[in-house]
Amino acid sequence: MSAAPKKEYFFTxxxxxxxxxxxxxxxxxxxxxxxxxxxxxxNLTVPSDKAQPLVDRxxxxxxxxxxxxLAEHKKNPPAVVKxxxxxxxxxxxxxxxxxxxxxxxxxxxxxxxxYEKDGEVIMLPLKVVDAKGKRIEKVPNISGGSEGKVRFSxxxxxxSNVAGASVKLQLDSFMLxxxxxxxxxxxxxxxxxxxxxVADDSDKGSPKSDWDxxxxxxxxxxxxxxxx
Numbered sequence: 511m512s513a514a515p516k517k518e519y520f521f522t523x524x525x526x527x528x529x530x531x532x533x534x535x536x537x538x539x540x541x542x543x544x545x546x547x548x549x550x551x552x553n554l555t556v557p558s559d560k561a562q563p564l565v566d567r568x569x570x571x572x573x574x575x576x577x578x579x580l581a582e583h584k585k586n587p588p589a590v591v592k593x594x595x596x597x598x599x600x601x602x603x604x605x606x607x608x609x610x611x612x613x614x615x616x617x618x619x620x621x622x623x624x625y626e627k628d629g630e631v632i633m634l635p636l637k638v639v640d641a642k643g644k645r646i647e648k649v650p651n652i653s654g655g656s657e658g659k660v661r662f663s664x665x666x667x668x669x670s671n672v673a674g675a676s677v678k679l680q681l682d683s684f685m686l687x688x689x690x691x692x693x694x695x696x697x698x699x700x701x702x703x704x705x706x707x708v709a710d711d712s713d714k715g716s717p718k719s720d721w722d723x724x725x726x727x728x729x730x731x732x733x734x735x736x737x738x
Contacts (some may be wrong), residue, residue: 512560513687519682521724522660525558528616533636533684536623550636551679553616554660558640561607561615568605568677574603575666576675592669602711603674606664619660621681637683641706643721650691657688661720687726 527533536548556564580600588597607617624633638649661682669675689707705727 518664519661519663519720520555520564522564522617522662523556524657524687524726525554525556525617526661527652527654527656527658527690528555531639531652531654533652534649534656536636541604550621550623552619552681552684554619554658555610555614555616558609558613558615560619564617565607565615568607568679571664571666572602572605572675572677575677576600579675589666592613598669598671601669601674603669603676604649606677606679615665617679619662619679636681637720639685639719639721640709641685641687641726642708642727643685644709645717645719646686646709650686650689652686653690653692655690656686659685659687659724659726661685661724683720685721685724685726 530551532549532551534549537549569718583600590596606619607615609615621636622634623636624631625631634651638646639653640646661684663682664677664683665680665681666676666677686707
């Protein structure tokens with residue numbers, strides 16, 4: 511039996527985190543949208559020129575995977591059962607990014623906070639590293655306006671009754687280079703590190719990191735260093 515293909519990871523260029531992100535803690539929804547399985551979410555806005563290589567890669571996967579699924583659908587169309595609703599026709603859904611009018615692109619990343627294996631629930635806290643690529647153990651309350659980079663994988667999926675065929679950007683970890691921290695219960699914004707967010711020694715984890723080659727310079731105005 512052949513082994514599953516190794517998951518490929520990518521790094522975004524340096525970007526700005528949009529409001530309503532869930533990084534330090536997962537989102538469990540509210541009311542009728544409440545869930546026992548939380549979601550980490552980051553919408554990251556990147557200048558269009560820096561974002562283009564990533565846009566091209568996503569669109570290529572989006573188009574090629576849909577073409578394969580469509581060809582297979584035409585070759586082996588699902589059976590139509592008399593008296594039942596006809597099978598759903600193939601269609602494409604929204605891309606996991608949108609282009610803004612101000613010359614930027616916003617990418618949408620998400621990951622679940624847990625999974626189940628052999629009846630056991632495995633928790634998956636989101637890994638956050640500082641500007642030097644070292645893990646932050648006590649993740650601050652990162653809010654919109656913060657800056658950083660995302661490490662992620664991506665995969666294509668087919669159409670269904672709730673969504674068209676598209677590509678998902680699977681959030682793996684986040685590099686924080688500038689912190690904007692929301693002050694709960696007030697309108698103040700604090701904790702901004704203009705020269706690049708660096709965790710205290712007490713907050714840093716193991717020196718080995720997936721971000722070792724993604725270390726950011728002290729200033730957030732430097733080269734973004736995004737790799738594709």
